[in-house]
Amino acid sequence: MTIKFYSGETIPLEMHKVRIVQKLNLPPVEERVKAMKEAGYNTFLLKNEDVYMDMLTDSGVNAMSDRQQAAMLEADDSYAGSATFTKLESKVQEIFGTKYFLPTHQGRACENIISQVYVKPDTTVPMNYHFTTSKVHVTLNGGAVEEVFKDEALNLVSEDPFKGDMDIEKLTTLIEERGADKIAFIRVESGTNLIGGQPHSLENLKQVRAVCNKYNLKLVYDISLLADNLHFIKEREESCKDKSIREITRELADQADILYFSARKLGFARGGGICTNSEEDYLLMREYITLYEGFLTYGGMSVREMEAITVGLEETMDEQYISQGPQFIAYMSEELQKKGVPVVTPAGGLGCHIDASRFLPHVPQTAYPAGALAAAIYIASGARGMERGTMSEQRAENGNETLSHMELVRMAMPRRVFTLSQVKYAVDRIAWLYDNRELIGGMAFVEEPSVLRFFFGKLDAVTDWPEQLAAKFREDFGDSL
Structure with missing residues (x-):
């Protein structure tokens, strides 16, 4: 929850107490430059022992409850x-109202199975926005992705509460132009x-459902980041203010033919799954679970993780539980804005997003x-x-660079992991960096995989700007880390 201090300041208040701690390390700035070079200027390739605050992602790194x-x-x-599987299956059925549940080791396994079953060469998958995997x-299965987001989605500074909505007119036009038989x-x-x-x-999801009904199409709903979205619907959608989180969840789930999720995000453990009420869809996907994931009652997950997911879904x-992430993200975004740092507004879920273009x-x-x-x-x-x-992004077939719609740096906010003082530290150092932004230069690939290059590609700085930045840091902060 957020609370107002006597001073007038409003801050997010941690609604938990810390019972297990893990020691962190903050290397000196010179060692950070060395570590960044060794990682090929790719934060994915940093060793966690060299990281003070790991804000890479909230996937699989959220703190579990007691x-x-x-x-x-x-x-x-x-x-x-x-x-244990029966317990998890029953919880999924209770919350989402779906009859069938197929367990997987994580969300991208769900994507693999759904795409193998339903995506054929020369078919299209309309999305409100794509995710990398x-x-x-x-595309690996011969299909193409078409994003049909509304125009406001790309407006980084906005007051639109639901920039993730799909543009229904664009969606209908796309289906008419391609033909419903070409929509996977x-x-x-x-x-x-x-x-x-x-x-x-x-x-908006109800409107998408109506389009699916009109053209006899399947609606596949990725609910990995559902927790944050539920908070925003409850807070921002007038018709939902008096509904419980459980009621909103069921109403959302009722719109989809197939739901899938990564439990590294939803449920705060490690695993995933596919949910449906269709026996036909269940049977089409079932064999792929045993082929790629494991038997139907574990799907690549340990039973301990399944127990944790069951509790995590209920939580x-x-x-109050799901509000803390968005509230801490909003606080960080607002504090950066006060210092002139350009961020995406309104603050969304998952993390604070900094606009690198500005x-x-x-x-x-x-x-x-x-x-x-x-x-x-x-x-x-x-x-x-x-x-x-x-x-x-990945390069086009002709080798040309595919420029993204946005250039963002996501500072993820794993749930129940960081204290407010740590968030304030990150804000302070990013604000200092913004004041010295002219020192930062570009990069170029030296090792570039053809697929998912952001995971394990390596780059180099085009000038010695990292050393110049470190020298300026030492000049301003002295012996401080």
Whole structure:
């Protein structure tokens, strides 16, 4: 919850107490430059021992509750017929109202299976916005992704509460032009990752459902970031203010033919799954679970993780529980704005998103400004964020660079992990970096994989700007880390 101090300041208040701690390390700035070089200026390749605040992602790094930890001790360890799986399956059925549940080891496994079953060569998958792995799985199976977001989605400074909504007119036009038989399915992502964690509304999802009904198409709903989206629907959508989180969840789930999620995000453990009420869809996907993931009652997950997910899904129905992430993200975004740092507004879910295009207007997109800014933030603070820009795209077939719609650095906010003082530290160092932004230059690939290059590609700074930045840091902060 947020609370107002006597001084007039409003801050997010941690609604938990810390019972287990992990020691952190903050290397000196010179060591951070060295670590960044060794990682090929790719924050994914940094060693965690060299990172002070790991804000790369909220995937699989959220702190579990005491109830989740306790549940892991009750796990029924069995290859087939595990009582633990039955417990998870029952919780999924209770919350989402779906009859069938297929377990997987994480969200991209769901994408792989759904794409293999439904995506055929020369078919199209309309999306409110793509995610990196969701797009690759579609294209690997011969399909194409078409984004049908509304125009406001790309407006980084906005007051639109639901920039993740799909443009219904554009969607209808696309279906008419391609032909319904050429649409593999329609995918809606809850909490659009690549445009700042922006939510969609319940009303918009209902409108997408109506289009699916009209053209006899499947609606596939990625609910990995559902927790944040539920908070925003409850807070921002007038028709939902008096509804419980559980009621909103069921109404959302009722719109989809197939739901899938990464439990590294939804449920705060490690795993995933596909949910449906269609026996036909269930049977089409079932064999792929045993082929790629494991038997139908574990799907690549440990039973301990399944116990934790069961509790985590129930905790996601707690309004206070799911509000803390968005509230801490909003606080960080607002504090950066006060210091002139350009961020995506309104603040979305998953993390605070910094606009690298406005932060580094002197760095062209072909020199990967978001990647350069992520590297610079690590050098200045020891905090590891993630590039969400052109580096996260893949080149066209002719080798030309695919420029992204946005150049963002995501400073993820894992749930119940950081204290407010740590968030304030990150804000301070990013604000210092913004005041010295002219020192930051671009980057170029030296090792460039053809697919998902942002995961393990390596780059180099085009000048000695990292050393110049470190020298300025030492000049301003002295012996301070």
